[in-house]
Amino acid sequence: MTLLFVRCFFLVISGALGYYVGFLKENPILGGVIGLCGGLLLIFFEKGLRRVSVRGLSSMLFGLLLGILMAKLVSDVLELMPLDPFYQSVSRVVLTIVFSYIGAVMALRGKDEFNIIIPYVKFKRQDVREGIILLDSSAIIDGRVADIYKHNFLPGRLVVPKFILDEIQRLADSSDDVKRQRGRRGMELLRMMQKDPDVDISVQETEEFDDRNVDRKLIDLAKLIDARICTTDFNLGEIARLQSVEVLNIRELINAIKPFILTGETLLVKLIREGKEQGQALAFTEEGTMIVVNNAREFIGQEKKIVVTSILQTQAGRIIFADLAE
Numbered sequence: 511m512t513l514l515f516v517r518c519f520f521l522v523i524s525g526a527l528g529y530y531v532g533f534l535k536e537n538p539i540l541g542g543v544i545g546l547c548g549g550l551l552l553i554f555f556e557k558g559l560r561r562v563s564v565r566g567l568s569s570m571l572f573g574l575l576l577g578i579l580m581a582k583l584v585s586d587v588l589e590l591m592p593l594d595p596f597y598q599s600v601s602r603v604v605l606t607i608v609f610s611y612i613g614a615v616m617a618l619r620g621k622d623e624f625n626i627i628i629p630y631v632k633f634k635r636q637d638v639r640e641g642i643i644l645l646d647s648s649a650i651i652d653g654r655v656a657d658i659y660k661h662n663f664l665p666g667r668l669v670v671p672k673f674i675l676d677e678i679q680r681l682a683d684s685s686d687d688v689k690r691q692r693g694r695r696g697m698e699l700l701r702m703m704q705k706d707p708d709v710d711i712s713v714q715e716t717e718e719f720d721d722r723n724v725d726r727k728l729i730d731l732a733k734l735i736d737a738r739i740c741t742t743d744f745n746l747g748e749i750a751r752l753q754s755v756e757v758l759n760i761r762e763l764i765n766a767i768k769p770f771i772l773t774g775e776t777l778l779v780k781l782i783r784e785g786k787e788q789g790q791a792l793a794f795t796e797e798g799t800m801i802v803v804n805n806a807r808e809f810i811g812q813e814k815k816i817v818v819t820s821i822l823q824t825q826a827g828r829i830i831f832a833d834l835a836e
Contacts, residue, residue: 517553524549573617577609641666644732646741647677651696656703668711677724729755768797773818780813781806801830
């Protein structure tokens, strides 16, 4: 409503200004019509710029200023040469156009690098948390990131890059039932997080100019804007750490807070399904840790007391081995 009022007010001012200029030229009606038409054209042009972000516009202006400065320097050098004044004037105009175009295009392509070009000039809101955390698709689909964030275990602003959102959209449109369900779950969780006032999350619009895979884009973006990556993908985390990018792995957090179980401890578990080896049955703790019980296949579906014999710590988590209690 406010934007509509501003546009109407601008049209009235444009018409009045055109009428006044036309009155000075003894044709006020024509002046008013020209003023209104000019105002309408400008409003249509403004609506066409709806997709242009403030960051992109500021980057373009920075590139234009840099291009004009470079053209001025080169023109001053040419003035020292014994050239005809006509050619000097033409060269000044050509250099200004060329350098302005190159500067604007390069600034738009590298708009994400503004914080590198001007590292000490950053405008930020005072009501947001410090630091940026880039969400991987695996962390979004996992579903626990919202609760972890609201309990202050992820200090910072959550950002979903556009290519991550596109990846989740591709999963949601997949012909594979499992992938489609995972993608739709991720989209629904994102919508819930955006509606939650306690979650500071946004989608970063980024333009892509290459065919790098999603993991590579995520790592490069994290390095570019000095952000951390939140994921459940072990391989992505290892590759990111090798490139000095801080990783927040949700699985590692969950494993770190699981109750500590000692060898020889007795547990009451429900045997769920068969194990890989002959006679084995599988059970799970409340936190999701897998328990492999020897010689218990015939008791699948029942609750049994077990005795922990050993614990294997793997990169993906812990595996508990146990025997049936006598």
